[in-house]
Every structure is written in structure tokens, then in C-alpha cells.
Amino acid sequence: MKARKIPLNKVVYHKEIYLFVLPTVLLVGLFAYYPASSGLVHSFYRWNGAEISEYRGLANYRELLTDIRFWTSFKVALLLGLVNVLKMIPALAVAVLIHRVRSPRMQYAYRVLFVTPMVIPMVVMILMWKFFFEPTSGVLNQALRSSGLLDLLARADAWFGWGVFSHFANPAWLGEPALAFSALIIWGFPWVGTFAVLTYLARLQGIGEEIYESADIDGASAWTKFLYVELPLILSMVRVNLVFVIIATLQDAVLVLLLFGPTGGPGGVVQVPALFMFQEAFLMLHFGKACAIGVVLTAIMFVLSKLNERFVRIEH
């Protein structure tokens, strides 16, 4: 039941109800709304966080627009967002496969097994991948070497002239500007370790058994069933998740920070907006400029959330 509307003359009788929301208002006001508005105000100031605080209009924003690193960071985030959207596919595929497993016991077993590696904390996972990318003792290079793929890559390199792979040296995945973005793509392979698998699976299992039975009676093949029963449901879920994935990518600084350090990799080639903001604020002490980046990020996030709302509303 929705909240019941209290007529104005009865509000006094219910006045104690305000005490329920008061602590939340105070806490959220102080630690979320106050900093957000202070950030908005200070984005128009030259500010080192302490004594120097001088109004300079839109100068911070103008500086950003002419800063090549600002544009790079958004380009990287955009590409990374697209990559992360594509990385949803394996998780979806796994959810469909598990859903298709006949025996309930096997299905349960698969579910538990797939969940286990997901539970490893994100930071540990990223650091494990940092270890995988180590030039000499890392798993990736060892696997490439022993499988002969490195030779293949080196030959392709000689042909195309990338100047990245050779027979003699181990590729430095995190140190070579041309490889840095590939490392961001590869990390997390086989990309099934997201909790999204669980939500997809829960939705798929909402499909009634009778739909499958009638499809069987009509002699539908596994492929047809996928195309007409599961895919439409999946596409609706993807649509809901699409913007969430992009928003999450835009906000994330931890992945690049842990793999490449605060400057965003060799020459800053994989710098992302959130980390760029961190760098400006806490390494360069350009607090005003950092606030401006924060405002831009918030604005983009706001637009994306609104877009998402419309997407979801259309669906209902």
C-alpha cells in the first residue's frame, strides 16, 4: 500500500514521524549534498584546497576543453564502456547454457561453481591480473610462449609493422603504450565473473515450463527456442543493463589505478575520467579543476540515467 496522504491539519498529530527521517537528512545532507554543492561552487574557482581561493569564472572548464588528457580520458572511457558491453555476452551465454541444463542438481552445481570465482574481491582479482600481465613471470606471456602464439604474433608484427611483438622480448602488456588498452580488454577473461549471470539466470528461470513444452510439441529446435523464447528476454535485460554498464565504467578509477598507476599507464594512454580527476586533485593539487571534472562527470551521469529511465519505461 502506498503512503497515505495526511491532511495539513493532522500533520501536527503525526509530527514525530519526522524524527524517522531526520538522521538520514542530516547525514546525507552533510556527507553527500554539501560536498556536491561545494564542488559545483568551487569548480568556478582556482583552489588549492586551502588559502588560495579565487573566482575565475569558466576558466577551469575552458582549461579542461583544451586539455588533451581530458579528451583522452573520455575517449578511453567510451571505448572501455563499449568493450564492457561486449563483455556481457559470455555471461549471458553462460546464463542461457546453465538454464538449459536438464538435471536440477547439475544446474545447482553449475550455479555454485560459477558464483565461487565471482566472490573474490574486485581488488584481489585486478591484482591477480596484474600478476598475469607481468612480462617475465606472468601467466599470459608464458602461455603465449609455450603455445607458439607469440611466434605467430611476432610474425604478424613483422608483416604489419606494429613494432610491438618480437621473438626475443616478452611483450610488456602494462608498459607498452600500444598494448595498454588490449590489457584492459583481456583482463577478466573469460568475462563470466559478474553477478549479472545470477540476475540473468533468475529472469530466465521465470520463463514458464509450458512455453518450452509447447515449443517441443511444435518441434522447435534448440536454436529456434533460443531465438524466440530466450533472446527477446535477454535483449530486454541487456537494454536495462547497457546504461548501467556504461555508468559503472565512467565512474571507475580503480581498475586503471591498480593496473597502471595514477598517471594512467605509459604516457597516460589509458587514463580514465575518474582517475584523471583524482590525479588533478591529489597529485597536482588543482582542486578547482578537479571539481570541474566532477561536475562534468555528474552531468553526463545524469543524462545517461535519464536516458535509461526512458529505455526502461518504454519496456513496461
Next chain:
Amino acid sequence: MAYQTIIDRKPSTYVARAAKHTALWLALAFAFLPLFLMLNISMKSNAQFYTSPFGLTLPFTWSNWVKASAIVTPYLANTAVVAISSTAMTLCLALAAGYFFARVHVPLSGFLWQALVFLMMLPAIANLTPLFILLRDMKLLNTLWALIFVTTAMGEAFAIFVLRNFIEELPQELFEAAEVDGAGHFWQFSRIVVPLSGPMAGAVGIMHLLRAWNDFMLPLVVLRDPGKWTITLGLMRLDGEYVKYWGIMMAGYALSSIPIVVLFFLTMRLFIRGLTEGAVKG
């Protein structure tokens, strides 16, 4: 015709089934690789690691785990303090606020709700810079209190969304009966809502706890003193050592994963519930 299709389908179903399971096991093998290597290398000395990085080496170097636990335990303790306090605080405040929004519509209700919806869209990371200044001015830098308050403030929006919905769906007769007896809001809250909120509060709590546990940027900005560091910062330091002791590093990673893994398996059902609630409401 129909008979024909059934005959035709049989062998292909078998092949399809085999392909399905092979694909799943292959994905699993790769997904478990980091976990397997973490545990495997955690039992190697550096000499063993350099001679055979990925194979099994005997004898197991258990001392890695002892050394790693000495490094990691203080970080884990700090993290537990922050995550548990913040979760408790979030649940108390969000349940009360959820009651406020669910039960009556009074002046300011609409405005406060809109403010909350807006908070959901506010990216926490964009707030980091002014938040740092605020915490510095409040003399909260380098304290765990800062993490507890800020994590609670940022996590409340989601919690209130879910809990408001939960309270709205409680049988209305419970409240009506109480009101007939002249019970006020505090009585209704503590005798009706709180006792019934167990599973839902658990689901919200576990989501919040995991998020607080894995937080990285906020502790990085707030905490200077390594004695106060949370586990994520501790792991970064472990990785950044100049001379690497791979075995100790991996044992540290494993040790810091264990509490979360155990917690997750104890509360899996709650967690999945929280996840689907969030997916519907988010």
C-alpha cells in the same frame, strides 16, 4: 512428419548436450585459473616460484601464510570495523527513513524523496575532491569514522528504496489495528516493522557490507596512517613491494578473500534476493 522430427532430433540433442557441458566446463576452468594460481603460488617460496611458477612444488611453504596473516590481519580488522559499523548504521537509518516514506505522506515527503532519487544518480567518485576538504575541515581525515559516515551516506539511497518498498508491502491491517489501539509511530515501527524486517534487512545489509568491504578510492584519499588502512589499501601495498615475495603476496590475497567468500556462502540466498531487488528497483 512429427514422428520424423523426433527421430531426427535425438542424436543432435546428445551432441548439443555434450557441447553445452564442454563449453561450461571450459569457461569454469578459465574462471577458476586465478583462484587456483593464487592458492598454488601461496605455497611456494621464491626459489620454488622461479623454478616452476605454475606447477605444484613440494614441500609446501606454509610459512607464507603465517607471514601473510601477520601483515593482513590489522588491515582486515580495520575493514571489519568500518564495514560492520557502516552496515549497522545504514540499516537503522534506512529502515526508519523507509518507514517515513512508506507510511504517511506529509509536507516535505515529496521533496525529500526527489532528493533521494537524485542522490542515486550522483556519482560517488565526483564527490571525492570536495568531500576530502570537508573531512579535513571536520578533522575526520585519517579516521575510520570518516569512512563509516561517508559509506553510510552514499549507501543509504539504495537501502531506503528497497526498504520503503518492503514496508509498503506489509499487510496494512497490522498498522490499522495498532492505530485503533492508539499506538504511535514509534510503537508501530519497533513492534511491527523491525521484527518483520529480518530477511529484507539482511539482503540489503549484505549488499552494503560487500560494497563497504571492497571500497578503494575513499580509503585511499582519507587514510594516511598505514596502521588505519583497510584491506584494499593493504593489498595495494603488498603488490607494490620492491622485492616481491610472490608466495606471501598470494597468501595475503587468499587470506583477504576468505572472509568475503565465507560470508557470501553463508548468505547466498539473501544476497541473490538483494541483487534482484536492486535490479528491479535500480
